[in-house]
Amino acid sequence: MGDAAIRVRLAGPKVVAEEAYAVLEKCGNALGDLESYVGLVQSSPFMSVDSDNLVIMTEGPLIRYREVAASIGAASNAIAEFLDVARDHLDDWNGRPA
Numbered sequence: 001m002g003d004a005a006i007r008v009r010l011a012g013p014k015v016v017a018e019e020a021y022a023v024l025e026k027c028g029n030a031l032g033d034l035e036s037y038v039g040l041v042q043s044s045p046f047m048s049v050d051s052d053n054l055v056i057m058t059e060g061p062l063i064r065y066r067e068v069a070a071s072i073g074a075a076s077n078a079i080a081e082f083l084d085v086a087r088d089h090l091d092d093w094n095g096r097p098a
Helices: 002-011 014-043 065-088
Strands: none
Touching: 002 014, 014 065
């Protein structure tokens, strides 16, 4: 995704490039949340880590399934916003904005 974002930045208008980087950021956040959640699940195989009653000492925030779902939703929304902005900046056959 990083390579694609760089290509969009070089080839496309600034507004499209900004949306590409927003997608990259949201996807990075989602992957980080998912990694934290999987680590928590693996370290607690005998209990539900999604319970609100669970108390665990961690070095950082406690990432549960709802946080993972929210960050994946944010990434999906960023992709939709990117596509809307990019669609508005596609060139027609004469090289002018469509």
